[in-house]
Amino acid sequence: MSTTAITGSAFLESIRRIAEDVAKPNAEEVDREARLPSEALAALRDERALSSFVPDSLGGAGVSLEEIAAACFELGRRCAATGMVFAMHQIQVASIARHLDDAPWFESYLADVVKEQRLIASVTSEVGTGGDMGKSVAAVEPAGEGLSRFEKQAPTVSYGQHADDLLVTLRRGPDAEPGDQVAVLARADQIELEPKGTWDPLGMRGTCSPGFVVRAEFSPDQVLPTAFPRVSSESMVPISHILWSHVWLGIATDAFDRARAFVRAAARQKPGQPLPAAQKLSHVMSELSLLRAEVGLALREFGEMSAEPGRERLSTMASALRFNNLKIASSEQAPSVCRGALGVCGIVGYKNDSPFSIGRHLRDSMSAVLMVANERIHETNASLLLIAKEV
C-alpha cells in the first residue's frame, strides 16, 4: 500500500533504497540473532542520514520532520529495528537542535554529528521513578577540576552499547527536586557502561536494549541550556510519539501488504470462487486506514504548532493530551492490524519461514504499548483531564 505523500525528495529516495536493498534482506537475521541492524546503519551513515535533521545553518541537510517521519515509516516497513533505531537517534538530534539556544558546545557537537555521523542513544528511563520520565533520581554532581559526573541506573538503553554518545536526563544538581531536570550529552570517551542483565525479548530484538549502570564525567558545557521539562513538552515527547508511530505504521503496513499478497495468490488459484479471506482483508484495511489517519494528522498538527512563534501551544496540556493520545491509539492499533493480517493468512502467516509470515510484525508491534507504558500515559492524562478544557 502506498502511503507517503512526499515525492521528489532525494533524501527519501535514498532511504527507500536502503530500506529495500539493505534493511529488508537482513531483517530476519537481525531478529533471529537479536543483533544490531549494522548493515542498514552503515548504509544510513554512508548516505549521511544520521545528520539529515541537523539544520543547514549548522552544516546538516535541514531535512523536514515530515521527511524524517516518512523515513521512519519506510525503514519500519522493511525492518522495524532499523526504523526504531533511526527514529530514536533523530529524536535526540531534534531535541538538541531545537533547544541548544546558540550554546557553542552544542553547535560544535552537531557539527561533529554531521562530520562523523555519530549515533546518539538516550538514557531517559530510570530505576526508581515508576516509569515517569519527568522525574530523575540520578543527579549532576561535582567531580572536581571543574568537571561534573553522574551515575544512573537505566533499565533499558536502546543500542546503548553501539551508540557514540548518550543524551541523559538527570536532576540539575545533588539538591534538586526529582522534577528539576536537565539533559546532558555525554560522549563515548566519557562514558562507562556496566551491563545489567541480558537482551532476549519478544520483539524489536535488533534494538539491543538491555539495562546498564551508566557513569560519565563531563564538562558543565555539556548540559543542554534549555531545562528538560521544556525540551520534553516542546520536542522530545511529541516527536518521540510521532516518529515511533510512523515506525509502527510501517510494521502494520507491511503486515497488511503480506495479507493482501496472500489473498491475491489465493484468488489467482481459484478465480471466481468466493474468498472469505478477501473480506477479512477489508476489515484489516479499515483498521490500517484509521491508524494512518491518526499518525498523519498528528504529524501535521505538530508541524503547525511548531511553526508558531514561541511554540506556546506545544506547552499546553491540550497538546500533551493530543500527543499522548497519538501514542496510545497507534500503539494499540498497530498490533491489532498485525493480528488481523495473521487472521487473513492463517497457518502460512503463523509459520516463520513463509513469504506471508506475520510473526515478526506481530512481535515487533507488541513492544509499542510498553515504550512508555500506556497505563502510565493514561495516569498522566487522567490528571490533565481534570483541568484541560478542549480535548
Added chain:
Amino acid sequence: MNEKIRSILGEHARMPSDPESLSDHADLYEAGMTSHASVNVMLALEDAFDVEFPDRMLTRSVFESVAAIESALNELGIGAAA
C-alpha cells in the same frame, strides 16, 4: 490575592518548603511542585477565584511562580485586592 495564592500552594503544591518562605519569583517546580500537584493547584485556584483558565494558559510557565500566577489571574480580570 498574593496571600490567597500562597495558602492554596501550601495546601496543594506539596513542596518540601513552606510557600510563605518563597519569593514571588521563585520557581515552584524547582521548589518541588510536581506536574501532578500543579493540576490540583490550578483546580483550587479556579475554585477560589471563580475563574476558568483557558487551554492556552494551561502551561507550565503560567504556574511557575507566585508572580506568574498573579499575572495570569490579572489577565482573567481578577484584581490585586481579591
